[in-house]
Amino acid sequence: MSSVESPELRPTLADVARAAGVSTATASRVLNGFPRVRPKTRRQVESAMSSLGYARQRAARASTGGRTGSVALVVCEEVLRLFADPYFARISAGAGKELTAAGLQLVLLTVPATEDYQAPVVRYLDGGHVDGALVVGMHGRRPLDLGWLGIPVVFAGRPVCPREPGRFSYVDVDNRGGAQRATQRLIDAGRRTVATIAGPQDMTAGVDRLLGYRQAAAGAGRDHRGLVVFGDFGQASGEHATARLLDRKPHVDAIFAASDMMAVGALRALRRVGRRVPGDVAVIGFDDLPVGRRTDPPLTTVRQPIEEMGTRMTAELLAMLGGSAAPGCAVLDTELVIRASA
Amino acid sequence: MSSVESPELRPTLADVARAAGVSTATASRVLNGFPRVRPKTRRQVESAMSSLGYARQRAARASTGGRTGSVALVVCEEVLRLFADPYFARISAGAGKELTAAGLQLVLLTVPATEDYQAPVVRYLDGGHVDGALVVGMHGRRPLDLGWLGIPVVFAGRPVCPREPGRFSYVDVDNRGGAQRATQRLIDAGRRTVATIAGPQDMTAGVDRLLGYRQAAAGAGRDHRGLVVFGDFGQASGEHATARLLDRKPHVDAIFAASDMMAVGALRALRRVGRRVPGDVAVIGFDDLPVGRRTDPPLTTVRQPIEEMGTRMTAELLAMLGGSAAPGCAVLDTELVIRASA
DNA sequence: CTGAAAGCGCTTACAG
DNA sequence: CTGAAAGCGCTTACAG
Incomplete structure (x- = not known):
């Protein structure tokens, strides 16, 4: 015990080099798998490393421009x-x-x-x-x-x-395109009052999906004022937003939710007030999360390849x-x- | 543009020191919030840092024994x-x-x-x-x-x-203690054939929970051979294990599952073969995950303060x-x- | 193929 | 309170 160096100090590359009888430069080359090292030298260094239990201080490479991995x-x-x-x-x-x-x-x-x-x-x-x-x-x-x-x-x-x-x-x-197609499907199905639960407007995904909804609505000559409510992409926010929407526009018959989690919230809110989906209100989400397959009814949605x-x-x-x-x-x-x- | 140094090179502490007209030692002291620095010097260094947009190469500290944060x-x-x-x-x-x-x-x-x-x-x-x-x-x-x-x-x-x-x-x-109390509850309720779905035996949690089950069973003079099946703590494994168990011991009337997810799987397997819970088979889990509150019936379980x-x-x-x-x-x-x- | 030496960016006794 | 200098562990031209 007392004949070896302090056991708490990790071996350094210099220790390895010393043990192998080579320079630190060579030890470093072996460590980094450089080709031009004589096989015998390589083996010496490798065995020194393993017998000392050497582990490179990778952080030190950074100061030298190396990669951390x-x-x-x-x-x-x-x-x-x-x-x-x-x-x-x-x-x-x-x-x-x-x-x-x-x-x-x-x-x-x-x-x-x-x-x-x-x-x-x-x-x-x-x-x-x-x-x-x-x-x-x-x-x-x-x-x-x-x-x-x-x-x-x-x-x-x-x-x-x-x-x-x-x-x-x-x-x-393609958030805008996806939202537009979803909204268009609702319009094409003959829905009269197509609302959206938009996402947060400080994220481009939220902005772009709302834009897609607006384009489809405008393209169909719809006036969508009052039909936009906002959530934060989470389930609870979708539920609350739907409640507000129902208050404001009781005759809403379609909702495009900018995320599946908000769509799930919408489904819950609709069920609570006794509206049938899709009979009374059609709902489309965005994301295609696994949860959408298990909702009642299963959720029509825009798949994004996450x-x-x-x-x-x-x-x-x-x-x-x-x-x-x-x-x-x-x-x-x-x-x-x-x-x-x- | 051409009068400043290469814009792609991040400023180093030496750059900061130079700009502030102090030594790198002093710059380092300011960087690390050492107390003994003259306020005016400190301000000079700080303003040099911010005007150069200095960001410390924290990794370099490591080689010097510092902390990474x-x-x-x-x-x-x-x-x-x-x-x-x-x-x-x-x-x-x-x-x-x-x-x-x-x-x-x-x-x-x-x-x-x-x-x-x-x-x-x-x-x-x-x-x-x-x-x-x-x-x-x-x-x-x-x-x-x-x-x-x-x-x-x-x-x-x-x-x-x-x-x-x-x-x-x-x-x-206290995995052993928790498992023992759960099993004991099943025994005390008059269940005759109390099985367990044990967790992986290469984790101490799996081993200890099985041990707790065995102690309770042995304490009650029960022979629990054949009543132990194994899973990996996941839901699917609990479902399969229960099916095997039912095959082997059709008259089982209580199951202690070593995790809630496996208990959820057990509930599914039992429902599929038409066994009532807790009427025909009582089930207890381990973990107290939120999911246990929403199962049918809600899950009795061992809470661990995760x-x-x-x-x-x-x-x-x-x-x-x-x-x-x-x-x-x-x-x-x-x-x-x-x-x-x- | 290998080594001596300088260098990376930062920190820390040691003086003053 | 501050600086000159040595050091951290590793890497990389530069010679040979």
Whole structure:
């Protein structure tokens, strides 16, 4: 015991080099899998590493311009919402798959709702702990100030008003088109009073889906004033919004909800006042979450390829890390999936 | 444009010092909020920082023994299970609350199920990117080899066979006691054939809950051979296990499931073959997840304080980071919550 | 193929 | 209160 060095000190690369009788430069080359090392030397170093139980202090690479081997997925919500919303689960799954295949570690970061909420997260991102970041769910109230970040960033959804528009990449979904088609279906089915439960207007997804609704309504010569209520994409907000809507326009006979969770809330509110779906009121959601298959009646909705967003975002980020040219933007298609509610 | 330095290079602390007309030592002191700096000097440095848009390369601190300001929560499951199991959500919520209060960033890490699954995660943990780690859901099949980690670690649940038993802290729940009380309730209610759906035996929670069942059964002089079936804590496994059980022991009239999700599966399986709960078969779960309140009938279960585990683990970790003496272990109480299923 | 040396960005005794 | 200098662990031209 007393003949070895202090057992609490982790071995460093210099220790490994010494034990193997080589320079730290060579030890580093072995550590990083460089080709030009004599097999015998390589073996010496490797065995020194394993007998010392060497583990590289990866953070030290950062100061030297190296990579950390990890990528952040920043979800601009509190921990509890991260888990409550299946959207995040699926996007994470998509990202995780790609990253794992590339041998990179996915690091999930959440933004607490404190006053200076962004400080710790931005500090982390800025701190050289990750090679790049995927940012999900950003909205006006939580506008991560990513201005000075030294790493590539890809957003899920067109970011709200980025300081430097051209600087960031994003992968979006055709929110406007999807909302328009959904609304059009309600109109084509002969519904007279087609309302919408819009999403938060500080997120482009909320804005674009409302825009799609308005275009369809205007195109059909409808006056949609008073037929727009707002929610936050969550179920409870959909339920409340529907109640308000029913108060204001008792004769409403169709609702386009800008998210499935809000549509589920709408279904509950309608059932509580005894309206039949789709008999009295037709309902269409947006997202195509699994829950929509189990509602009563099953939910007609606009499918967005959430998991694919995760994989595409990751692919784009990997391209940037690989030194791709300009930031790229992609917009994925949506698809109307018809079930029983409309 | 051309009169300033290359715009792509982030400013370093040396740049700040130069701009402020001080040494890097002083700049560093301001950056770290040391007290002994003349107010005027401090202001100069601060304004240089903000006008240069300085962001510290936090990773560089690691090599120097400093703190990163972040803590990992390692969930030994794939991304999708992380989101599927409410247990992780609640423990994360508990940890997140404590950490946010301490101004630390929570970093969620997941362990992909690839062959050498642990490599990236351990590399990350070993890399100096976090100050400590909370480890959740570890089991025999995924035995993170944390032996050489240079940072403090706290486990959720007594770890399986740690290499160095005294080295790690953990916060556990009285699994054995809870399981025993649940089983005893079934026996006291006059049930004759009390079976259990046990959890995975490569996790101490699975082992301890089975032990509690066995003790109660033995205490009542029961022969419980053939009355133990196994699942993986998930719903589907509970459903299948119940089907097997029914095959083997058609006259079973009580089931203690080692998790609520498995109990939910049991309820489904029982309903499918037309058994009434609790009339024909009484069922008790373990966890007290929200889902148990909405089953038909509502689920009698053993409550474990999951969120508190998260906060206690975090508190313990913070104590270790603060230089507390020995690793500590805590065991939290469970509580039988009686609803309609038993 | 390998080593001596300089460097990455930040921190910390040690002087003053 | 402040600075010059050495150091953290790792990497990378530059020679050979």
